Amino acid sequence: MIHNREATDDILAILEEEHERTDHPERMRGILHCYVDPSSVAERAWALGFYVGVGGIMTFSNSEVDESVEDVPLDRIVVETDSPYLAPEPNRGDRNEPAFVRHVADHLARIKDVPIREVEEITTQNAMDIYELEGES
Numbered sequence: 001m002i003h004n005r006e007a008t009d010d011i012l013a014i015l016e017e018e019h020e021r022t023d024h025p026e027r028m029r030g031i032l033h034c035y036v037d038p039s040s041v042a043e044r045a046w047a048l049g050f051y052v053g054v055g056g057i058m059t060f061s062n063s064e065v066d067e068s069v070e071d072v073p074l075d076r077i078v079v080e081t082d083s084p085y086l087a088p089e090p091n092r093g094d095r096n097e098p099a100f101v102r103h104v105a106d107h108l109a110r111i112k113d114v115p116i117r118e119v120e121e122i123t124t125q126n127a128m129d130i131y132e133l134e135g136e137s
Helices: 008-021 039-047 065-070 098-112 116-130
Strands: 030-033 050-054 077-079
Touching: 008 039, 030 039, 039 050, 039 065, 050 065, 065 098, 077 098, 077 116, 098 116
Parallel strands: 030 050, 050 077
Antiparallel strands: none
């Protein structure tokens, strides 16, 4: 889990260097938490085995994350909270909590123009894959 604040190029350069140096690049994986970067960053991240984590910021009317996430395939996204921070609309300004993640998923479904159930299924499977969890989602 990588939380990036204004260090995107540095983080990706380090990850790419490690990816090249490792004997097992398939073991590199993770999540770029609280994703707010352009879709080109997501492409570099998923080439390294990383997912992008989208949360409450994506639902803000002044956010540009919608445009960034539009081009990122659902199978490379996890839905997350940044609890207790960054509660999504309609709870913006409140203390964030895991139950509010449904607003993020709903917003993502609208961006992708797919049913909410599809977002739920794919992003849950993504989380299960990244954390190597078994069982039904």
